Amino acid sequence: MSRLGRFQGRQILLVGATGNLGAALARSLWEQGAELYLTGRNETKLSLLSQELDVPFCLVDLSTSEGRARLVDQAGLLDGLVYSAGVAPLAPVRYLKDADLEACLHLNTVVPLILARDLLKSKKLKTGSSLVWISSIVASRGVAGYAAYAASKAALEAAARCFALELAPKGMRVNCVAPGMIQSEMADEAAHRLSDEHVAAHFKAYPLGLGRPADVASAISFLLSEESRWITGESLPVDGGLLMGLSSSGMH
Amino acid sequence: MHLKKFIEDFEEAVEDVESGSLSGETVYRSLEVWDSLAVLTVLSMVDAEYGVRLKADVFKRGETLAELFAVVKELSTL
Numbered sequence: 001m002s003r004l005g006r007f008q009g010r011q012i013l014l015v016g017a018t019g020n021l022g023a024a025l026a027r028s029l030w031e032q033g034a035e036l037y038l039t040g041r042n043e044t045k046l047s048l049l050s051q052e053l054d055v056p057f058c059l060v061d062l063s064t065s066e067g068r069a070r071l072v073d074q075a076g077l078l079d080g081l082v083y084s085a086g087v088a089p090l091a092p093v094r095y096l097k098d099a100d101l102e103a104c105l106h107l108n109t110v111v112p113l114i115l116a117r118d119l120l121k122s123k124k125l126k127t128g129s130s131l132v133w134i135s136s137i138v139a140s141r142g143v144a145g146y147a148a149y150a151a152s153k154a155a156l157e158a159a160a161r162c163f164a165l166e167l168a169p170k171g172m173r174v175n176c177v178a179p180g181m182i183q184s185e186m187a188d189e190a191a192h193r194l195s196d197e198h199v200a201a202h203f204k205a206y207p208l209g210l211g212r213p214a215d216v217a218s219a220i221s222f223l224l225s226e227e228s229r230w231i232t233g234e235s236l237p238v239d240g241g242l243l244m245g246l247s248s249s250g251m252h
Numbered sequence: 253m254h255l256k257k258f259i260e261d262f263e264e265a266v267e268d269v270e271s272g273s274l275s276g277e278t279v280y281r282s283l284e285v286w287d288s289l290a291v292l293t294v295l296s297m298v299d300a301e302y303g304v305r306l307k308a309d310v311f312k313r314g315e316t317l318a319e320l321f322a323v324v325k326e327l328s329t330l
Contacts, residue, residue, distance in 0.1 A: 092289070095265075095296035145292050192307040193295055198288035 006225050008033030011076050015062065015115070016085030018045035020184040021134070024213035025082060025220055026053060032221065037075055041085070062111050063103075072118045078125050080224045083112040083133045088149040088186050090193045101148045108152035113159055116174075120167075128171040132223045133160055134216075135176040137239050141246070145193075153178070157235045164233030173232035175223045180239030182211040208240035215240075253302070253328060258321045265297040266290045276318030281311065302328045 012029055016022045018040035030036055030053045038057040040046040050057040058074050060067035062085060086108045089100035112133050119125050138146045139153035157176050164174040181187045181202065191199045203210050219238045222228055237243055255276050263269050268285045280286060291308055298304050304327045314320055 090292065091296035091299070092293050095293065095300040097300055144289050145296075192309075193292055195288050195291045195308055195311075198291070 005032030005034075006227075007080075007221075009035065010079040011035045011037065012080040012082065012224065013037045013039070013071075013075050013078050013119075015039050015071075015081070015083045015112075016134075017049060017057070018042040019084065019186070021179075021182065021213045021216055022084045023049055025084065025217040026055075028214065028217045028221055029224075030055065034080075035076075039071055062115065063107060068111070068115055068118060071115070072122050072124060075119065075124050078119065079129050081116065081119065081125070081129070081131045082220055082224070083115065083131075085111070086134065086152075086186075088146070088190065090145050090149075090190055092145055093147050096148060104148040105152050105155070108149070109155045109159070112156065113163075116163065125172060128229075129173075130224045130228070131160075131163075131167075131172070131174045132220050133174070133176045134220075135178040135235055137178050137180050137237055137243055139178060139235070140237075141243065160235070161233040168232060173223075173228070175228070175232060176235040177216060177219050177223065178235050178237045178239070179216045180206060180211055180237075180242045182213055182216055184213060205245065206240040206242050207245050211238070211240050253325055255318060255321050258324065259317055261297055261301055262294065262317060262320075265293050274317060276316060276321070278317045279315045280317055280320065281315065298324055304328050 007029055012034045014022060014026055014036055017026050017038040022040065026036060026038060026049060036053065036055040038046060038050055038055060039060055043059050046057050046059055058071050060071045062068055062071070087104050089096065089104050116131060133156055135153040135157050136149065138150040139157050143150065160174045160176050167174060216238050219236055223231065223236065259274050259276065263271055263274055266285045269283065291311065295306050295308065298306055302324050304324050310323055313323060
């Protein structure tokens with residue numbers, strides 16, 4: 001398979017490579033010529049993906065400062081960073097556990113910020129590099145049971161806008177992709193906590209049907225690429241028209 | 253772990269049912285308040301109060317609160 005493509009020779013760190021979205025993105029970026037460096041929590045999956053693509057990986061616990069320091073130390077000089085790690089505790093606020101809330105805000109919001117900060121301070125981000133953080137459509141919509149997750153993603157989007165302004169003079173960009181529910185482990189986990197009827201109704205609400213990891217990977221690739229060189233501080237919904245549909249129905 | 257306390261916790265979770273109106277024989281899925289949010293709320297209540305992480309398909313395994321309690325009791329380590 002040809003490795004010539006728009007990312008040829010470009011070094012991209014992919015955090016959260018072992019989920020469905022992360023793995024789809026890794027394969028897509030690899031096919032477009034990227035020189036990837038992978039991280040994730042699942043050693044088996046990470047190792048298999050690394051072997052499949054013949055790219056290096058780093059197994060670290062990003063919730064610890066030691067883990068993040070090791071990743072920053074081992075990362076090369078980067079053209080791009082994608083942060084796709086995250087957790088989504090699903091519970092009404094009345095029964096939201098302290099530990100779940102704190103872990104969600106830490107992994108989904110604090111860690112991507114700290115990691116970006118540390119890469120920046122270590123001069124591991126090239127001039128013109130692009131950072132893409134994975135948000136969610138719940139950052140801009142109220143959805144019962146998703147308070148922790150929505151808060152973490154809304155905060156991430158707000159931080160991205162501020163960070164984008166700080167990095168703009170260096171030609172660096174920071175953007176978010178905000179997917180709807182796609183075929184993924186996170187969706188499977190959510191489905192276990194919801195009734196069949198609720199899940200079926202949710203998926204039926206997507207005007208373009210159920211999304212695949214590859215659909216979101218394409219949007220991430222665009223934001224990593226030079227084709228989006230004049231876009232920063234934005235959050236791009238990739239939701240098969242869900243938000244648009246909800247807005248339209250709300251007007252009638 | 254007692255059925256009486258579990259029923260009280262269930263009533264508090266789903267709200268909008270009169271306290272003390274439910275019993276072990278109550279078919280909870282027939283309650284007017286039983287909807288998708290109630291499903292999530294009861295699962296979350298069981299997780300928070302009993303340390304048992306159930307999946308939504310547990311509600312297909314029984315009909316009454318006593319049957320639901322039996323599942324929770326079986327899985328709980330508290």
